[in-house]
Amino acid sequence: xxxxxxxxxxxxxxxxxxxxxxxxxxxxxxxxxxxxxxxxxxxxxxxxxxxxxxxxxxxxxxxxxxxxxxxxxxxxxxxxxxxxxxxxxxxxxxxxxxxxxxxxxxxxxxxxxxxxxxxxxxxxxxxxxxxxxxxxxxxxxxxxxxxxxxxxxxxxxxxxxxxxxxxxxxxxxxxxxxxxxxxxxxxxxxxxxxxxxxxxxxxxxxxxxxxxxxxxxxxxxx
Amino acid sequence: xxxxxxxxxxxxxxxxxxxxxxxxxxxxxxxxxxxxxxxxxxxxxxxxxxxxxxxxxxxxxxxxxxxxxxxxxxxxxxxxxxxxxxxxxxxxxxxxxxxxxxxxxxxxxxxxxxxxxxxxxxxxxxxxxxxxxxxxxxxxxxxxxxxxxxxxxxxxxxxxxxxxxxxxxxxxxxxxxxxxxxxxxxxx
Numbered sequence: 001x002x003x004x005x006x007x008x009x010x011x012x013x014x015x016x017x018x019x020x021x022x023x024x025x026x027x028x029x030x031x032x033x034x035x036x037x038x039x040x041x042x043x044x045x046x047x048x049x050x051x052x053x054x055x056x057x058x059x060x061x062x063x064x065x066x067x068x069x070x071x072x073x074x075x076x077x078x079x080x081x082x083x084x085x086x087x088x089x090x091x092x093x094x095x096x097x098x099x100x101x102x103x104x105x106x107x108x109x110x111x112x113x114x115x116x117x118x119x120x121x122x123x124x125x126x127x128x129x130x131x132x133x134x135x136x137x138x139x140x141x142x143x144x145x146x147x148x149x150x151x152x153x154x155x156x157x158x159x160x161x162x163x164x165x166x167x168x169x170x171x172x173x174x175x176x177x178x179x180x181x182x183x184x185x186x187x188x189x190x191x192x193x194x195x196x197x198x199x200x201x202x203x204x205x206x207x208x209x210x211x212x213x214x215x216x217x218x219x220x221x222x
Numbered sequence: 223x224x225x226x227x228x229x230x231x232x233x234x235x236x237x238x239x240x241x242x243x244x245x246x247x248x249x250x251x252x253x254x255x256x257x258x259x260x261x262x263x264x265x266x267x268x269x270x271x272x273x274x275x276x277x278x279x280x281x282x283x284x285x286x287x288x289x290x291x292x293x294x295x296x297x298x299x300x301x302x303x304x305x306x307x308x309x310x311x312x313x314x315x316x317x318x319x320x321x322x323x324x325x326x327x328x329x330x331x332x333x334x335x336x337x338x339x340x341x342x343x344x345x346x347x348x349x350x351x352x353x354x355x356x357x358x359x360x361x362x363x364x365x366x367x368x369x370x371x372x373x374x375x376x377x378x379x380x381x382x383x384x385x386x387x388x389x390x391x392x393x394x395x396x397x398x399x400x401x402x403x404x405x406x407x408x409x410x
Contacts, residue, residue: 010409011390011394011410014390014393014394014409014410015386015389015390015393016386017393018361018364018365018389018393019364019370019371021365022364022365022368022369022370023368024364024368024369024370024371024373025370042408042409045407045408046407046408046409049397049407049409050393052342052343052346053346053350053361053365053393053396054365055343056343056346056347056350057347057350057361057362057365057366058365058366059347060262060347060350060351061258061262061362061366062258064257064258064261064262064267064270066253066254066257066258066270066271066274067271070249070253070257070271070274070275071246071249071250071253073275074246074249074253074275074278074279075246077275077279078242078245078246078278078279078282081279081282081283082240082242082282
């Protein structure tokens with residue numbers, strides 16, 4: 001093999017090394033590089049140099065930091081492009097909660113994820129059609145529009161089994177939420193203000209309740 | 223084909239059906255790389271921000287026509303490349319040159335002297351950044367974006383042979399620049 005041919009082969013191998021390192025080389029080119037690495041003492045040094053380029057290029061790219069609010073700005077641009085989200089017919093409560101989760105700002109999304117996980121556990125306890133073993137999770141939109149409700153935040157360490165048992169035992173329903181802060185809207189089947197106040201007191205007294213706020217009271221609730 | 227790639231394609235299928243959560247997931251997965259690719263292409267993070275956003279809106283618009291002939295990442299980089307070139311042609315604004323100029327060390331030291339003061343890794347990184355755009359781009363696409371020769375050809379819309387030629391000259395120039403800076407690596 002002449003010196004010119006040797007250099008030509010070296011040039012070819014040097015050209016292929018970046019693709020050998022990124023794992024995209026295949027077939028005869030991969031075999032050629034592997035054979036060169038195994039047979040030429042200069043090849044391993046060349047591989048080391050290419051690895052240094054690999055590190056340098058990665059470092060140069062990683063030093064560029066995309067803006068932290070890129071996703072939330074993109075979400076707004078997408079809404080402007082695609083229009084308001086249509087509520088899918090018959091979409092599940094969980095799907096709606098997921099859609100709400102995906103719409104929250106990036107900064108709070110992960111905090112909300114923990115609450116969403118809890119919601120998944122609640123959802124897993126109910127049967128298709130909205131009826132659970134122990135409690136009803138939601139009614140028709142008309143029912144929900146009229147229903148008295150309270151705003152409730154559960155403690156982070158609350159057990160879902162405790163919550164579900166309590167909700168089911170008292171005819172309570174989760175009818176909305178969670179918000180970005182983890183607040184659920186809890187339907188309260190109270191016929192009057194006194195009953196509503198009593199039930200809110202009962203919810204607040206539970207060890208898993210962190211915050212309970214009044215929402216819509218019954219018609220005579222003043 | 224990796225599982226991750228299949229998932230990308232499945233997400234594009236969902237986007238094609240109007241699933242906004244899917245396009246957000248793809249955004250989270252690929253945005254940083256697209257952003258960095260454009261920033262390196264244009265030298266402007268402001269342009270990278272605008273273009274990266276546009277790339278994912280384009281994904282939303284074009285998803286129904288995506289035939290899966292290339293990887294999703296390659297497709298996105300191709301869109302980014304096209305948009306970056308279009309914008310650069312359209313704008314030709316001075317601030318791009320200003321940003322590039324700001325990145326160059328002042329005239330007190332020649333590039334060789336600056337390089338001598340650095341360690342080899344820092345010198346290498348600076349010399350990669352100083353490569354002509356067409357050479358730096360193939361370096362970025364191979365080393366950082368993990369693209370194959372064929373995929374780089376798709377992103378840049380050039381023949382495979384041209385990809386190899388550019389890679390050869392990119393690495394040759396790097397070797398020569400390093401040698402001039404006192405780091406002879408034995409090739410070229």
